[in-house]
Amino acid sequence: MAVSVGESEKYLLNRHKEHHFTAGEIVRDIIIGVSDGLTVPFALAAGLSGANASSSIILTAGIAEVAAGAISMGLGGYLAAKSESDHYYRELRREQEEIDTIPDTEAAEVAEILAEYGVEPHEYGPVVNALRKNPKAWLDFMMKFELGLDKPDPRRALQSALTIAIAYVLGGLVPLFPYMFIPVAGKAVVASVILTILALLIFGFAKGYFTGNKPVWSALQTALIGAIASAAAYGMAKAVQGL
Amino acid sequence: MAVSVGESEKYLLNRHKEHHFTAGEIVRDIIIGVSDGLTVPFALAAGLSGANASSSIILTAGIAEVAAGAISMGLGGYLAAKSESDHYYRELRREQEEIDTIPDTEAAEVAEILAEYGVEPHEYGPVVNALRKNPKAWLDFMMKFELGLDKPDPRRALQSALTIAIAYVLGGLVPLFPYMFIPVAGKAVVASVILTILALLIFGFAKGYFTGNKPVWSALQTALIGAIASAAAYGMAKAVQGL
Numbered sequence: 001m002a003v004s005v006g007e008s009e010k011y012l013l014n015r016h017k018e019h020h021f022t023a024g025e026i027v028r029d030i031i032i033g034v035s036d037g038l039t040v041p042f043a044l045a046a047g048l049s050g051a052n053a054s055s056s057i058i059l060t061a062g063i064a065e066v067a068a069g070a071i072s073m074g075l076g077g078y079l080a081a082k083s084e085s086d087h088y089y090r091e092l093r094r095e096q097e098e099i100d101t102i103p104d105t106e107a108a109e110v111a112e113i114l115a116e117y118g119v120e121p122h123e124y125g126p127v128v129n130a131l132r133k134n135p136k137a138w139l140d141f142m143m144k145f146e147l148g149l150d151k152p153d154p155r156r157a158l159q160s161a162l163t164i165a166i167a168y169v170l171g172g173l174v175p176l177f178p179y180m181f182i183p184v185a186g187k188a189v190v191a192s193v194i195l196t197i198l199a200l201l202i203f204g205f206a207k208g209y210f211t212g213n214k215p216v217w218s219a220l221q222t223a224l225i226g227a228i229a230s231a232a233a234y235g236m237a238k239a240v241q242g243l
Numbered sequence: 244m245a246v247s248v249g250e251s252e253k254y255l256l257n258r259h260k261e262h263h264f265t266a267g268e269i270v271r272d273i274i275i276g277v278s279d280g281l282t283v284p285f286a287l288a289a290g291l292s293g294a295n296a297s298s299s300i301i302l303t304a305g306i307a308e309v310a311a312g313a314i315s316m317g318l319g320g321y322l323a324a325k326s327e328s329d330h331y332y333r334e335l336r337r338e339q340e341e342i343d344t345i346p347d348t349e350a351a352e353v354a355e356i357l358a359e360y361g362v363e364p365h366e367y368g369p370v371v372n373a374l375r376k377n378p379k380a381w382l383d384f385m386m387k388f389e390l391g392l393d394k395p396d397p398r399r400a401l402q403s404a405l406t407i408a409i410a411y412v413l414g415g416l417v418p419l420f421p422y423m424f425i426p427v428a429g430k431a432v433v434a435s436v437i438l439t440i441l442a443l444l445i446f447g448f449a450k451g452y453f454t455g456n457k458p459v460w461s462a463l464q465t466a467l468i469g470a471i472a473s474a475a476a477y478g479m480a481k482a483v484q485g486l
Binding site for chain 2: 060141148
């Protein structure tokens, strides 16, 4: 869109490059998938070994969980992104309709938005009129500033589904790896715990780094979640077996 | 905040009550928890029964998965909400600092934001000056209109964690219920499938209703995800057993 800003302003804007952090949606999807993938199958396997299951049944349960979790989270992510985008276009049609049928009311809404920031009617009046003269820009303005909705990326839903699913599978295979080679569950679980805690620390560090949070703190938090989840799964499994 | 809007505008705003749908965050958390809770333990149990596991080991695995999943998703939700709020306050401090140290640049950014909607310098000038006279409102304006960030609710993180975890447990117990009473896994799985598909249909319908999507379509989609996930888990379990 053509942006008309005064020369001095252009100069200031170019000189001042802002670096506000915003986590990319793909990074967010990878984080969602990997953190759950590393944690849940890990905890499930630990829990089952606590219930004296064989490595083979633990591996079976683990792989089944990874398949189910990847599909459930992937398709869940797909539908979430899809309904978000449906929501956007429903609201877009509604705003368009309101601009066409009750423009005075919509103009009053623009006024109300700016008034909330202490801007006086004689100050925002020209802006309201400028938008009324440009219905397309007015619609964009209402979508963003009244409803806070951004235009969704059409490829987002599918991309999100695949990213989450693949990330979940990759994360989920880490804790199951030892069970593939160590037939005695009691021994395999030790290797699985060490391997997964290590993976959780590395992943947590990377997560903190990419999301602008303290990497070390994030690494410890992430590993702690895995430990708590598997301890709970272990306890529940033992309890159920005790019945 | 004191809102100063012209009388005629006030009248229009009151007369026109908008009903833009926005899914409440709690509803969203319940949906996340229940849909995964209904799907994954269901698929895991179906998968294990496909691998000729006993009802007792299936129940053990299922309960362990529910415990692990609830904690992983709950704590995951907690940390996500937490880091979102941390992100907000980091950006808030940054904007405050910029308004204090490089006000002309920040003013130019306000101009740029409005210029994107085809508003001319002589039209947005008064608004920019009004904001400069009111730094508090100016900061709010930048947070919302430059960065699109809303002030996070401090209780959100904990509330989100508990909502997701409880929803996951409630959803996860449904498919496991039959295994508690039917010792023969081959019989229990049939009851579990019927019970869970029914629950997925009802949940999907409610989900569609609350998120403003077609309820029947949502019910079918939700049940389909559960079916696909459990079919995949069943197949993977059979494959692993076949090794």
